[in-house]
Amino acid sequence: MSLPLEGRSAVVTGAGRGLGRAEALELARLGAAVVVNDFGQPGRDGSGAASATPAEEVAAGIRAAGGRAVAHTGDVADHQQARELVELAVAEFGQLDILVNNAGILRDRMVFSMSEDEWDSVIRVHLKGHFNTTHFAAAHWRARSKAADAPVYGRIVNTSSEAFLAGSAGQPNYAAAKGGIVGLTTSTALALAKYGVTANVICPRARTRMTADVFAGFQEPADDGSEDRLDPLAPEHVAPLVGYLASPAAAHVNGQLLVVHGGMVAVVERPRVAAKFDTKQDAFTYDELDALLTPHYADRPAGETFAAAEVLGLKHE
Template sequence: MSAQQPLAGRTAVVTGAGRGLGAAEALELAGLGAHVIVNDYGQPGRDGSGEASAAPAEEVAARIRAAGGRATAHLGDVADFEQARGLVQLAVDTGGALDVLVNNAGILRDRMVFSMSEDEWDSVIRVHLKGHFNLIRFAAAHWRDRAKATGRPVYGRIVNTSSEAFLLGSAGQPNYAAAKAGIVALTTSTAEALRKYGVTVNAICPRARTRMTEELFAGLGSPEPGAPDKLAPEHVSPLVGYLASPAAAGVSGQVFVVHGGMVAVVERPRIAARFDTAKDVFTADELDELLTPYFAARPPNETFAAPEVGELGRGTGLV
């Protein structure tokens, strides 16, 4: 293993890797020496509509091989429990073990909460949150079994994909924001569960110009010819490569915001203020006396404090 290829001999799975962020991440890991299982369901619609196709995953795998890397394409629905099991097994059969899992697959079905259908809610939660869980469940079992068989920690890396939507709120994406918040909770819980086996688990909140964000960033316009695109997915993939590498062995349970040459570490929620009753039990009047002035003094509509990463996208849905 060289410094230039820290993932040589490793096998990685990247879901939703046929386009956009997932494709950039798959190419990054391949460049670091990993044999990449390029998973994608290949549906043309960003809402998960259309016929499944192996073409997107095959095209990315072919790009990796053309550059001298190793890749295997996989057509599969990560939200299907048995297909997720098969994807992890494919990695094991291909490389002898799964070493890196990057959960990226997702869809969008945006709607205000008062207009959202049951299917629009269920489908987004299914692909994002259940899709993350399915792959994590089988990867975690694989690593636990290996650790028990050898009596020592294994090499395991999970990188999940959340969004600033879970921090900032996203009025037109209650399904997406809820799924992404759930992914953060799943990340921190899994990080604690797998720590003793040597596995790290982290989440990223990326900003990137992809098929899923084309409407969100349409108002920003495209970069001038020859000018760098601050929202290119290639600004995100190096962080994924780092988190997948041996160098990040001591980094786990963390959430990162990443885009355009910037990485921010998100602090876990802290107590902003505390109020104690002067009696044994609070009354509504006492709470009114304490809480109403407190919230009146805070900025209007302030909820959670977002990391100081600029104003791009504040108050909108961020993918």
């Protein structure tokens, strides 16, 4: 019996650790040949000297298990290095079929304290990094489709965050980048559908180097002697969804946003109108808007924002 991704090739960015590593291993387990990309900086804020070790170790592990993998240590936020990443997949495996964008950094600070560099660096790695790899992968698939005069096989899985869905007070740069990734994904899904390519985005929750502080209070399950007991926040809970979205089975899943963690997947609908008001005149006046909107929000606590995570029942207590 053939594996779901047998004969396919994939690029996974930020795959030297955490979520990206788990995703790369899962794609390889499902039969894909994998380009393991990681810039290798030790700091979660993107600081420290770059190292080839994390990417090479994951690639070596895949090969040791009988799979095919190569390492790439370039910076996906650099346009040329992102081009080289896609070209490496084509050179090594003949073509690119799957792109999983996961690379990112954190530079948390409240909006009134955030520096320009703290803003720019996070937007650069997350949002521009997603765009760069998507751009070159999309060009590859479009050229192949035109040459064959038929759709090809292409899958993009991007990484957003619940910080975009519900807000994150100390992460205006990160939340904005993750919101931008959702917009990039839906636009890409529409643009590439005719070429046989799908693009979807996930909001994962997992215990990684990036989230060490966020989930510091979340305890792993008590050791009951069972070797099969998995931390509810383990990245391995997220990886199977990525494998599914990369597979032929997900051919009709396109432009979708899914939240995933700890044995749960939630499909998030696009925003819907909660209330609608029409003016009784040619145009609204201040007094008319006051009469309509103030009562609508009167029962909400001061400062309350749209809390999508609570609405979805995904808020962590």
